[in-house]
Amino acid sequence: MREIDVKTVRETVFELFMSACCEIGRDVLELLRKGLETEKSPFGREVLSQLIENDRLAAARHMPICQDTGMAVVFMEIGQDVHFVGGDLNEAIEDGVRQAYREGCFRASVLSPLERVNTKDNTPAIVHMKIVPGDSVAITAAPKGFGSENMSRLWMLTPSQGIEGVKQAIVETVRLAGGNPCPPVVVGVGIGGTAEYAMMMAKHSLTRECGMPSEDPVLADLERELLESINALGIGPQGLGGTTTALAVHIEQMHTHIAGLPVAVNMQCHAARHKSAVI
Amino acid sequence: MPKTIHAPLRREEIGTLRAGDSVLLSGTIYTGRDAAHKRLCALLEAGKPLPLDLRDQVIYYAGPCPAKPGDPIGSCGPTTSGRMDAYAPALCDLGLIGMIGKGQRSAAVVEAIRRNGGVYFAATGGAGALIAACVKSAKVIAFEDLGTEAVRELVVENLPLIVAIDAHGGNLYEEGPAAYRKSTL
Numbered sequence: 001m002r003e004i005d006v007k008t009v010r011e012t013v014f015e016l017f018m019s020a021c022c023e024i025g026r027d028v029l030e031l032l033r034k035g036l037e038t039e040k041s042p043f044g045r046e047v048l049s050q051l052i053e054n055d056r057l058a059a060a061r062h063m064p065i066c067q068d069t070g071m072a073v074v075f076m077e078i079g080q081d082v083h084f085v086g087g088d089l090n091e092a093i094e095d096g097v098r099q100a101y102r103e104g105c106f107r108a109s110v111l112s113p114l115e116r117v118n119t120k121d122n123t124p125a126i127v128h129m130k131i132v133p134g135d136s137v138a139i140t141a142a143p144k145g146f147g148s149e150n151m152s153r154l155w156m157l158t159p160s161q162g163i164e165g166v167k168q169a170i171v172e173t174v175r176l177a178g179g180n181p182c183p184p185v186v187v188g189v190g191i192g193g194t195a196e197y198a199m200m201m202a203k204h205s206l207t208r209e210c211g212m213p214s215e216d217p218v219l220a221d222l223e224r225e226l227l228e229s230i231n232a233l234g235i236g237p238q239g240l241g242g243t244t245t246a247l248a249v250h251i252e253q254m255h256t257h258i259a260g261l262p263v264a265v266n267m268q269c270h271a272a273r274h275k276s277a278v279i
Numbered sequence: 280m281p282k283t284i285h286a287p288l289r290r291e292e293i294g295t296l297r298a299g300d301s302v303l304l305s306g307t308i309y310t311g312r313d314a315a316h317k318r319l320c321a322l323l324e325a326g327k328p329l330p331l332d333l334r335d336q337v338i339y340y341a342g343p344c345p346a347k348p349g350d351p352i353g354s355c356g357p358t359t360s361g362r363m364d365a366y367a368p369a370l371c372d373l374g375l376i377g378m379i380g381k382g383q384r385s386a387a388v389v390e391a392i393r394r395n396g397g398v399y400f401a402a403t404g405g406a407g408a409l410i411a412a413c414v415k416s417a418k419v420i421a422f423e424d425l426g427t428e429a430v431r432e433l434v435v436e437n438l439p440l441i442v443a444i445d446a447h448g449g450n451l452y453e454e455g456p457a458a459y460r461k462s463t464l
Contacts, residue, residue, distance in 0.1 A: 041459060043441060043451075046301075050403045050439070058354070058408035067344045067354040067407040067427075105353050107344045107427050116314065118426055147359045147381070147404060179452055180359050180382040182404035234460030238404055239382060240441065241455020271405045 002135040006092035013096025016141035020275040024055040027210035035244035044242030069106035070143035072125040079134035140276040148269040151177035157261040173265040179239015182269035190264040192256035198264035205250035287335040298449030300442040308337040314428040316366040330421035334374030342427035354407030400440040
């Protein structure tokens with residue numbers, strides 16, 4: 001048994017969001033630079049140059065990459081031999097988020113869905129916890145903007161639609177989204193499971209190092225093929241036309257029911273922000 | 280070379296802009312997004328005066344981050360314009376001449392732009408820090424209780440924009456992707 005003070009969780013969540021909102025990962029930056037080299041459209045190249053310059057400026061001035069500093073999504077993998085002490089774990093996470101959004105001058109974008117009353121500190125966070133073997137805690141902070149979140153889709157396909165149906169659903173989601181999700185996008189996909197689990201996988205896949213292929217060779221091939229199909233759509237950076245519509249496609253899969261073939265597509269803008277730490 | 284234009288816009292100048300033109304915009308513009316548009320249109324419907332005169336003005340669909348001490352504004356990129364499509368034609372008919380945002384517009388907005396000789400500019404979504412550097416001053420002029428969604432008067436300098444939809448039927452969101460689309464699926 002290892003005791004972890006929830007204060008450490010709060011501090012870690014705070015630091016991860018402070019960094020995630022302002023410093024784009026090297027993974028994304030590399031893909032933007034690669035896009036700039038291969039992009040055929042002059043507008044596309046102009047947009048990609050602006051994004052690279054924007055990301056440099058944001059990190060240098062420690063200001064948000066994008067004004068949509070998102071809903072605060074937190075993934076936690078908690079070792080089963082961990083015992084949290086010193087307070088309520090859930091409150092510690094919320095406090096870390098609250099502190100980061102206040103001190104970082106990040107936008108408070110969270111409100112009640114029907115009355116539309118803003119909580120003014122960007123809480124509550126969206127927290128996904130999983131118990132795993134071991135005595136450590138892995139935390140990933142992934143602020144998620146809603147320009148791209150709004151373009152996400154769940155397809156409950158029938159088994160007869162098969163792999164071709166899956167490919168069509170994913171490419172069609174990106175086509176319908178057009179310029180709205182701030183391309184070049186990262187396309188997170190969950191195949192199988194149940195309706196909610198498919199979307200969880202799609203979201204989780206976005207926390208993978210951007211552009212890193214799936215460890216499953218079948219999925220890795222599918223990711224490559226889909227990236228090519230998506231970039232043939234012509235949508236381009238910001239939807240103004242071009243050859244760089246997506247930077248990467250990330251897929252996760254799970255067994256599903258004999259009657260179903262769920263496909264969830266979680267769209268992610270080029271500000272694919274995610275930072276992780278292990279306690 | 281980008282054209283340099285100044286807001287409030289002059290109609291004769293706007294008439295010369297074509298989808299695909301790069302421009303640098305300086306002058307005074309107003310932010311407004313979902314909640315502010317809802318309120319503006321509710322006032323209109325109730326026959327009440329608006330808190331700002333929209334004639335020849337430009338609305339920027341944006342909800343900025345809070346400013347750090349000493350800065351006029353925080354990160355300030357465009358939001359998705361499509362969510363304002365339900366409100367935009369009524370505002371265009373009141374004299375609103377320019378809109379800045381990101382993403383496609385509805386057929387009704389394209390028609391309102393044509394009818395009123397207006398223009399829709401695309402700013403680079405996600406370039407919040409870069410765009411903030413073009414904002415020289417910002418002050419809330421209406422709906423302060425809406426926080427980031429309040430209407431702000433911004434003075435901008437050399438804000439880089441692309442004409443996405445012009446008053447003559449040009450639409451870069453259609454023409455751009457069509458030029459690079461390869462047959463797929």
